Amino acid sequence: MASEEEVDVQYSKTATLLDDAEFRSTMNQKEDEMNAVLNINAGAGGTEACDWASMLLRMYRMWAEKAGYKVVVLSEQDGDAAGIKSASLEIRGDYAYGWLKGENGVHRLVRVSPFNAQGKRQTSFASAFVYPLIENDEIEIVVSPDDIRWDVFRASGAGGQHVNRTESAVRVTHIPTGIVAECQVDRSQHRNREIAMNLLKSRLYELELRKRQAEKEKIEAGKSKIEWGSQIRSYVLDDRWVKDLRSGYKVHNPEPVLNGELDEFLKAYLMWERNPTEGVEDED
Secondary structure, three states: OOOHHHHHHHHHHHHHHHHHHHHHOOOOOHHHHOOEEEEEEEOOOOHHHHHHHHHHHHHHHHHHHHOOOEEEEEEEEEOOOOOEEEEEEEEEOOOHHHHHHHHOEEEEEEEEOOOOOOOOEEEEEEEEEEEEOOOOOOOOOOOOHHHEEEEEEOOOOOOHHHHHHOOOEEEEEEOOOOEEEEEOOOOOHHHHHHHHHHHHHHHHHHHHHHHHHHHHOOOOOOEOOOOOOOEEEEEEOOOOEEEEOOOOOEEOOHHHHHOOOOHHHHHHHHHHHHOOOEOOOOOO
16 A cells, blocks of 8 residues: 555656646647747847847847757847847757747846946847748748849858858848848858748748638637737846746746746746636736
């Protein structure tokens, strides 16, 4: 006959297995298994917003590397004084998109600004946008040559003087939707064109997924909408907390989060998304 302690241990193991199975069931769509592309853009606010965008970029890169994913910087535009205006990462590995699919939206930073001579508390915003990377042999996406426009330009950001001497960077615009994809990762314009076209097809696929989702779902009154452009998470450094405004998950130690410890936030959102409750109000 098992002792009470043995029963408790077995119960704990079983509960952990059930929780893990429930979490894994949140990644049951074909696109969840795919590689991901992450775009980050600084919001209004000049240097402070650009610095916050670079902090977000570092946070996601550290998370991906700790998870064993391969990270490739596809494009990066430096800020005028510090940080970045925008950046695009390719994150390669099993279920990269499944893990990151809830990160779309606006991220809010509150801190005593290092760029303010008076040491004032300042609020900054940056946005993240994640979409599944469609490889050529996975899903057929047909793009008419008449619907796209190509531009070439000199690469900017890291890479040294050599990459800036030639117009190897490319930008492709899908005219009907206005979607733009660019790449400057390679010195070969031909290779950059190939990558940019894959990025464009991935964006078009993600757009179709959103249209289908909108047709399927009617969001109930009182429930928060999870849409591109909505604020999803606050990082308040001087009061020492980070909170997801959808799931309500909160920690009181921002440093590990900014160093890539994101798993619990990602899990909390994915579990919440299955059974959304009323939106959680932000805290000042």
